[in-house]
Amino acid sequence: MDLGRVQQAAVECFAAHGFAATGIRELGAAAGINSATLYHYTGSKEDLLVSIMRSCLEAMIESGSDAIRIGAEPTIQLAALVASHVGFTATNPLTSRVVEYEMRALGPENRHSMQSLRDEYESLFALVVERGLRVGDFSADDATMARLALVEMGTGVAHWYRTDGRLTLAEVQGYFVNMACKILSADHTLLDDIDYIRPPTLLVSEPIPKSTSVPA
Numbered sequence: 001m002d003l004g005r006v007q008q009a010a011v012e013c014f015a016a017h018g019f020a021a022t023g024i025r026e027l028g029a030a031a032g033i034n035s036a037t038l039y040h041y042t043g044s045k046e047d048l049l050v051s052i053m054r055s056c057l058e059a060m061i062e063s064g065s066d067a068i069r070i071g072a073e074p075t076i077q078l079a080a081l082v083a084s085h086v087g088f089t090a091t092n093p094l095t096s097r098v099v100e101y102e103m104r105a106l107g108p109e110n111r112h113s114m115q116s117l118r119d120e121y122e123s124l125f126a127l128v129v130e131r132g133l134r135v136g137d138f139s140a141d142d143a144t145m146a147r148l149a150l151v152e153m154g155t156g157v158a159h160w161y162r163t164d165g166r167l168t169l170a171e172v173q174g175y176f177v178n179m180a181c182k183i184l185s186a187d188h189t190l191l192d193d194i195d196y197i198r199p200p201t202l203l204v205s206e207p208i209p210k211s212t213s214v215p216a
Contacts, residue, residue, distance in 0.1 A: 004204035006031045006042060007052050012207045015094040019049055019105040049102060050110050052205045056092065056099045057117035059201050063088055064124040070196060074132030075186045080196040081128055082180045083173040085154040087200035090169055093158035095205045100155060125150055132184060139185035150180055163209070173197055 009030035013022040024045055028035040042048040067080035089096045103114055125147045132138035140146040154176060161172060177196070181188045 003041070006033070006038065006048070007055075007205035008207040010048050011052060011094045011098050011205050014049065014098045014102060019045070019098075019102045046106060046110060049098075049105065050114065052095065053099050053103075053114050054117065055205060056095050056203055057114065057121060059203060060085075060088055060121050061117065061124070063198075063201055064121060067196075067198065068124060068128060071194075073190060074128055074135065074137045075181065075188075075190045076194055076196060077128045078132065078138075078180055078184065078186060079177045079191050079194070080198070081124060082150060082154060082177050083197045084200070085151070086157050086173045086176045087169060087197070089154055089157045090161040090172065091200040092203045092206040093161065094207055095203050096155065096158040100158070122147065122151055129184065132186065137186060140183070146183055149183055153179065169200075170197055 006027075009032075010022075010027055013027055013030055017026075022045070024035045024038060027045065027048070028038040031038060042051070063084045064081055067084035068077040070076055070080040099114075099118075103111060103118075106114060126143070129138065129140070129143050129147050129150070133140060133143055138146075157172065157176075161169070163169070167175075174197075177191070178188060180186070181191075
C-alpha cells in the first residue's frame, strides 16, 4: 500500500468536506482500497489525520529552522523565514488548510501534541521578532501581534495562490517579505543581493493538482 496515496486522498477529502463529514469508506474509495485495508495500515481516521499533521508540522519546523540559519542579522532571518512560510504554504495548500482547520477535530491528547508542534514552529517567528526588537533592527508596538500577523498572512496564501496565476511564487514571496519588513519597520535594503529564497518542500500528503486553470 502506498501511504502517500492514502494521505493524498485523505487530504483531498478533509479539505473538501471536513474531517467530521468524511467516513472511512469514503476515504478508502478515494484511495482505491477497501476500508478494512485502510484501517489495517493507517489505524483510525484520527490516526490518519494525526500522521498528516505531524509530517506537515515537522517539515515546517525543519524548513523554518533552516531558513533562519541563513545569517545572523534579524532582517535577513525574517526574510528567509517569511519566504519559507509562504513557499511551503503555497506548495502544500490543501495539506496546510487541513492542518489549519482540523486541529479542533482531534482528541485532547492528540490535539495537545499537534498544538505543541505548531507552537514550536511559531516560536521561530517569535525568536526572530524578539531578537530584532532587542537589537533595535525592528520596531513594533506589540511583538505578539506582529508575530501573529506574519504567520497568518502567510498561511492565507493556501486559499488563493495558483501556479498559473499572475505572479510567480518567488514574486509572491518577495511581496510578503516586503510587507513583513514594513510591519516591523525593518530596513529592506539589507536584503539587497541576498538570496533568501530556498526551494520549498513538497509533502507526500499534498495531492497533485488536477487542473491549474484558475488564476490568482
